[in-house]
Amino acid sequence: MPRPAQAPRRSSLTPFYIILGLVLVAGLGLLATRLKPKAGEAVNRGVPVTLTPEQLQRVQGISIGRADAPITIYEFADFQCPHCGQFAAFIEPLIRQNLVETGKARYVFYDFPLGFKWSFLAARAGRCANEQGKFWDFHGIVFARQQQWAFDPDAAAQFAEYAKTIPGMDAGKFEQCVRSDKYQREVSESQQLGQSLGVGGTPTLFVNGRKLDPLPETYSAFETQVRTIAPAAFAGAPAAPAAAPPAPGDTGGKVTGQSATP
Amino acid sequence: MSAVLDEAEVDGVEEAYAPPPTSRMAIAVLALIGVFDAAYLSMYKLGIINGLTCTVGSCEQVQNSPQSALFGIPVSVLGLGAYVALLALALVGVQPRFAADRRIAQAITAISGIGVLFSAYLTYVEARVIYMWCQYCVISAILITLIFLLSLPGLKRARAADS
Numbered sequence: 001m002p003r004p005a006q007a008p009r010r011s012s013l014t015p016f017y018i019i020l021g022l023v024l025v026a027g028l029g030l031l032a033t034r035l036k037p038k039a040g041e042a043v044n045r046g047v048p049v050t051l052t053p054e055q056l057q058r059v060q061g062i063s064i065g066r067a068d069a070p071i072t073i074y075e076f077a078d079f080q081c082p083h084c085g086q087f088a089a090f091i092e093p094l095i096r097q098n099l100v101e102t103g104k105a106r107y108v109f110y111d112f113p114l115g116f117k118w119s120f121l122a123a124r125a126g127r128c129a130n131e132q133g134k135f136w137d138f139h140g141i142v143f144a145r146q147q148q149w150a151f152d153p154d155a156a157a158q159f160a161e162y163a164k165t166i167p168g169m170d171a172g173k174f175e176q177c178v179r180s181d182k183y184q185r186e187v188s189e190s191q192q193l194g195q196s197l198g199v200g201g202t203p204t205l206f207v208n209g210r211k212l213d214p215l216p217e218t219y220s221a222f223e224t225q226v227r228t229i230a231p232a233a234f235a236g237a238p239a240a241p242a243a244a245p246p247a248p249g250d251t252g253g254k255v256t257g258q259s260a261t262p
Numbered sequence: 263m264s265a266v267l268d269e270a271e272v273d274g275v276e277e278a279y280a281p282p283p284t285s286r287m288a289i290a291v292l293a294l295i296g297v298f299d300a301a302y303l304s305m306y307k308l309g310i311i312n313g314l315t316c317t318v319g320s321c322e323q324v325q326n327s328p329q330s331a332l333f334g335i336p337v338s339v340l341g342l343g344a345y346v347a348l349l350a351l352a353l354v355g356v357q358p359r360f361a362a363d364r365r366i367a368q369a370i371t372a373i374s375g376i377g378v379l380f381s382a383y384l385t386y387v388e389a390r391v392i393y394m395w396c397q398y399c400v401i402s403a404i405l406i407t408l409i410f411l412l413s414l415p416g417l418k419r420a421r422a423a424d425s
Contacts, residue, residue, distance in 0.1 A: 048309060
């Protein structure tokens with residue numbers, strides 16, 4: 001019986017191994033270029049976090065108003081979400097004016113970056129502003145100029161420019177913070193808290209732990225719901241005035257929906 | 263190996279050593295490409311890299327969507343596991359003595375078949391739920407479909423060998 005040809009069997013696999021080796025080298029090379037760290041990179045994504053229910057309860061938002069106010073309002077928002085921008089422009093100022101500044105409510109902002117181009121970076125930038133006590137100033141500017149930075153290839157530079165316009169803010173220190181990974185974990189934890197509470201889109205509001213669903217379209221509708229949830233806080237106070245008629249061409253102060261998680 | 267071949271020769275079972283099937287070699291190459299594709303997405307999802315270079319679509323938004331994880335495990339990590347398994351099976355399966363092995367053929371078809379179904383679901387999610395595309399997910403869907411199709415001749419060959 002003739003011996004089976006062993007050598008040809010092996011050599012028939014040689015081209016295969018060569019091709020496989022080339023793919024291996026090319027793949028490793030491509031991955032290596034992607035891994036190259038960039039100096040001063042502004043981190044724009046979260047880190048995986050797994051928090052226990054107890055840890056979730058300790059996740060910090062950024063609050064304004066009396067700590068012992070009878071009403072606590074949580075807002076989960078994304079600085080790049082258009083509906084959050086509308087909410088911040090039309091309803092939130094009235095909440096702060098009528099409920100927060102009157103001592104009825106404490107307002108707590110939680111980051112819930114949805115995944116727009118700069119969602120996470122903007123959330124981190126908000127925390128960087130907060131470390132200088134300028135969160136709410138930054139919050140107002142960032143929402144008002146959403147269209148300016150949302151499509152900017154270097155949003156961090158835009159945020160630094162905004163910081164320069166905020167009195168008393170150290171823009172250099174702020175930019176250094178934004179161009180780092182600082183607060184990556186805090187924002188990720190805030191996001192996880194939102195997910196654990198069933199936040200699926202932004203803005204999402206909770207009043208004394210109750211989710212407002214659907215989100216009220218006007219301030220008066222919002223206050224009506226708040227009065228139902230916490231009537232004691234309004235004892236003796238007159239009801240909210242009806243919303244002013246909308247001016248032509250604007251949304252009438254209505255927040256027309258929520259941005260869903262992409 | 264030489265000793266094994268010699269034994270086979272003595273036993274007169276050379277027929278068991280089928281020539282290495284080209285389709286299985288192609289599966290190995292495609293699976294290796296899949297390993298890199300899934301590894302890249304996994305590194306992003308696990309926080310090893312901070313961004314994805316994406317020339318087509320919105321890779322990061324897709325990777326940050328709720329559908330990018332299954333039971334808390336990133337889909338890209340599941341894909342990485344599947345491609346590593348397919349690569350290992352294909353590398354063993356190209357060896358002449360395993361070319362007609364029924365279990366290897368079935369395992370490749372089963373894993374890639376599940377992969378095709380899951381990729382179809384993910385493609386549906388991209389098209390109809392989140393309305394965004396990730397080029398690496400599309401590449402993976404194409405790779406796993408090709409692997410599945412290429413696995414079918416091996417399955418037939420194994421059945422023929424059995425019968």
